[in-house]
Amino acid sequence: MVSLYEILLAVVSVLIYPGLIFLIVVGLLTQWFMRKLVGRLQNRIGPKYVGPIGLAQPFADVLKLMFVKEELSFRGRLDKFLAIFMALGLGALATAMLFTPLSPYVVKAPYDVIIFIYLMLWTTAAFSFIGLSLSNPFTIVGSSRLLTQILFAEPVIVTSIIATTLVLSRNSETPLSIYSSIINPKLDVLGLVVIVLSLIAFFLAVMVKTMIKPFDIPEAETELAGGLLAELSGPTLALAIMLHYSEIAFLTLIATLLFLGGPYPLSYGDYLGPLVIAVKYLILLFIITLIRASAGRIRIEQASSMIIKYMLTVSVVALIIASLA
Amino acid sequence: MVDVVKTLYEVLGGKILRHEVIRDGVVIDVRPEDLVSVVKGITEGLGGIYTVVVGVDGRGIDNTYHSIYVFSLDELKTYVLIRVRLSPEDPKVESITPIVKGANWGEREVRDLLGIEVLGHPDPRTLILPDGWPSNTYPLRKDFSYCERPRLDNPGSNYVPQRSEEVVALPYGPYHPLLHEPEYFELHVKGETVVDVEYRGFHVHRGIEKLGESRLTYNQVPFVAERICGICGFVHNVCYCQAVENAAGIEVPERALYIRSLVLEVERIHSHLLWLGVACHVLGFDTGFMHAWRIREPVMYLAELLTGSRKTYGINLVGGVRRDVNRDSIEKVVKILKKVKEEYDHFVKSLTSVKEVVKRLEGSGILPKSEAISYGVVGPTARGSGLKRDVRVDHPYAAYKEASFRVPVYSECDNMSRLLVRVDEVYESISIIDQLIDKLPSGPIMAEDVEVPEFREGFSGVEAPRGEDVHYVITGRFSKVYRWKVRAPSYNNIPALKVMLHECPLSDAPLTIASIDPCFSCTDRLVVVDVLTGRKFRVDLRTLARRGKL
Numbered sequence: 097m098v099s100l101y102e103i104l105l106a107v108v109s110v111l112i113y114p115g116l117i118f119l120i121v122v123g124l125l126t127q128w129f130m131r132k133l134v135g136r137l138q139n140r141i142g143p144k145y146v147g148p149i150g151l152a153q154p155f156a157d158v159l160k161l162m163f164v165k166e167e168l169s170f171r172g173r174l175d176k177f178l179a180i181f182m183a184l185g186l187g188a189l190a191t192a193m194l195f196t197p198l199s200p201y202v203v204k205a206p207y208d209v210i211i212f213i214y215l216m217l218w219t220t221a222a223f224s225f226i227g228l229s230l231s232n233p234f235t236i237v238g239s240s241r242l243l244t245q246i247l248f249a250e251p252v253i254v255t256s257i258i259a260t261t262l263v264l265s266r267n268s269e270t271p272l273s274i275y276s277s278i279i280n281p282k283l284d285v286l287g288l289v290v291i292v293l294s295l296i297a298f299f300l301a302v303m304v305k306t307m308i309k310p311f312d313i314p315e316a317e318t319e320l321a322g323g324l325l326a327e328l329s330g331p332t333l334a335l336a337i338m339l340h341y342s343e344i345a346f347l348t349l350i351a352t353l354l355f356l357g358g359p360y361p362l363s364y365g366d367y368l369g370p371l372v373i374a375v376k377y378l379i380l381l382f383i384i385t386l387i388r389a390s391a392g393r394i395r396i397e398q399a400s401s402m403i404i405k406y407m408l409t410v411s412v413v414a415l416i417i418a419s420l421a
Numbered sequence: 422m423v424d425v426v427k428t429l430y431e432v433l434g435g436k437i438l439r440h441e442v443i444r445d446g447v448v449i450d451v452r453p454e455d456l457v458s459v460v461k462g463i464t465e466g467l468g469g470i471y472t473v474v475v476g477v478d479g480r481g482i483d484n485t486y487h488s489i490y491v492f493s494l495d496e497l498k499t500y501v502l503i504r505v506r507l508s509p510e511d512p513k514v515e516s517i518t519p520i521v522k523g524a525n526w527g528e529r530e531v532r533d534l535l536g537i538e539v540l541g542h543p544d545p546r547t548l549i550l551p552d553g554w555p556s557n558t559y560p561l562r563k564d565f566s567y568c569e570r571p572r573l574d575n576p577g578s579n580y581v582p583q584r585s586e587e588v589v590a591l592p593y594g595p596y597h598p599l600l601h602e603p604e605y606f607e608l609h610v611k612g613e614t615v616v617d618v619e620y621r622g623f624h625v626h627r628g629i630e631k632l633g634e635s636r637l638t639y640n641q642v643p644f645v646a647e648r649i650c651g652i653c654g655f656v657h658n659v660c661y662c663q664a665v666e667n668a669a670g671i672e673v674p675e676r677a678l679y680i681r682s683l684v685l686e687v688e689r690i691h692s693h694l695l696w697l698g699v700a701c702h703v704l705g706f707d708t709g710f711m712h713a714w715r716i717r718e719p720v721m722y723l724a725e726l727l728t729g730s731r732k733t734y735g736i737n738l739v740g741g742v743r744r745d746v747n748r749d750s751i752e753k754v755v756k757i758l759k760k761v762k763e764e765y766d767h768f769v770k771s772l773t774s775v776k777e778v779v780k781r782l783e784g785s786g787i788l789p790k791s792e793a794i795s796y797g798v799v800g801p802t803a804r805g806s807g808l809k810r811d812v813r814v815d816h817p818y819a820a821y822k823e824a825s826f827r828v829p830v831y832s833e834c835d836n837m838s839r840l841l842v843r844v845d846e847v848y849e850s851i852s853i854i855d856q857l858i859d860k861l862p863s864g865p866i867m868a869e870d871v872e873v874p875e876f877r878e879g880f881s882g883v884e885a886p887r888g889e890d891v892h893y894v895i896t897g898r899f900s901k902v903y904r905w906k907v908r909a910p911s912y913n914n915i916p917a918l919k920v921m922l923h924e925c926p927l928s929d930a931p932l933t934i935a936s937i938d939p940c941f942s943c944t945d946r947l948v949v950v951d952v953l954t955g956r957k958f959r960v961d962l963r964t965l966a967r968r969g970k971l
Contacts, residue, residue: 134707134708137708138708138710138711139712139715140711233589233590233591233592234591236589237589237591237610237927309705310777316705316928317598317705318598318599318702318703318704318705318931319599319927319928319930320591321597321599322598389707389708390708391706391775391777392701392704392705392706392709392775392777392778392781393704393705393706393777393781393928394777394781395781395926395928395929396613396928397613397926398777398780
């Protein structure tokens, strides 16, 4: 029998913490961090005007797009579907957060990693759908490039998550469960090897999946004028921006919790735990931003060979070791 | 010059009706029916490279139209101007495009603006005038008033999409983040490969040549000429002044020549740094973009120090310069350049060590040497294809005789070689400035006697950062120019993009377009009236509005 309290807790978890609102806020703060850091690396100031050291700039940008800018529509543009798909992507991410120990309402079951991965795929589906619901040649080329990229990168993400959970929740009551892998990891030397390999593969694949330089091939401002996002405006663009940065925040958070041990060496009950998580999160983000600032865009075939060489191979090796261990 | 004339007579024999030696070139008169064979003799026999076609409404001089084909004889260090005189009633001339691909645009321009019919042209579509321009109205004829605005017929709305099932037409322009000026490239893409490209330019309509010929006096034109380009305007300014000086036989004081060279080199440095930044941006390497422009900033300051403005210096007049440089600023110049060189060194090393950037640059946008010659490409585009062409060496002007420098040439013919040419040129420019400052003579900066006689021809070339810029001038009455023709470097380079873009991966197409450092506003200075249109189809504003809305 499900109590009213549980339902309320679930709703609050999905909508506020660590779900929708939390993800959007963390996502936009992540955007601020990346913009500021890239700005400094490029001899610019970066966001500055709104809020202390420009912290509120991304929020101001999104709010402006939502309430001030108009939505431009044209024939052949599937407006409603666009919004629905992006909302679904955002919702799926928020729901996936319930699998982590950050959530007061915990979801765990044996083999729940499958559901987790399924939920993660929704953002990609949303972005691919953007390309298909607009009749602009730039968007079409952009979405075909995204699909190519995803075709190679998604298996990497799936393989590395499965390999890690396989190792970490080996002897637990709920095998292959995200929650028990994070909260109660079983680690030996071989397991450590698997995790390091998976982390490398996962980390790079996140950059591919979230279209960060040098993998911003589907967006490619100077080639495709924004590609996927070329025809978005007003609230829809705001939604796309929120979805994009929430995805980056979500995936980096998962990397922090699953591969880097969350608050380790502290535990989840410790009041300094969130600080440790934040520091690890920022370190990952710093590396991503550093790569982003020091690389040019590569060609799609260069990207796919890079993914196969450095990501797919590594993650498959990790999976083989994990299954043998 | 005697040798040149002798050689010309040896190669062309009796086809030369008469010749006239001008400063920096030889004008030969030929019969219209001999034109093609003369051009063949010049290109095949003497290795002449196409420079420009100039049309002149000479009815006010000798009651004929002139069509002048200019070729650069780099080895003989001179230009040869082949002039045919055409009947005033029905000017017609055989096309030379079948043998010289580069003349394609030049001949169409002459037809559009002066009504000189070109027979046997392989691509006789309108080039410059907008669709709907009334027939038999030629804006550069002398009987066409500069303030006249003809009514355009409605361009119509017969919109026919031109893409087949497999080809996606990607519109690059008129407004696109890649192009910072309005220009239209339609890339036909199959998968990720560009199979064809369509170009439609001439969206910027200023009518500067007409303005210069009808309203301005000699010494007003340089200021307008400088505004042809927003990056390398000074080259147009110098080139015009030199053309008039050549026509009038004015001797410019040595110090003025040095100052011109100094400022030209400062302009080259800032332009190349600007381009390097843009190239990084096109590659998605924005960090490189920001840092290139950071390094460029002191160079802009340097320009201000020498001339009083960061851009559009306005220091040139026919006969010399208006503003001297003082000793204090020269000391600062040396100091600033030293710092710029250090930072630039560091920047270039980091740029060429980013693997992604190098991989994207190498092997893309190939322009073979033979095509480069046929299209008559100029500047770094030519030097990246193994052609050793540089106006500063081939047709020395200003104070370049006094400086020793290397002309960087790379023969890989790809985007990387064009980049390396520009990278090396910045070092050379810094060295030229150092040398000129050491030797800077004292003395006046303006010629004492500036008299411009009527109806004299002058021709001059200047090596702009983008390549050879040429101006042709016929002096006129009442302190005005009778004919002023400008040919900016991009005018010769853009047609060669068709070769470079063929079978190019889509991701490299923007870089290839950027690799010629196209300066569209220089190219576009001739059109008079505006209409938004693609080449194969026409879309007027009404259709666009109707089709754009839900």
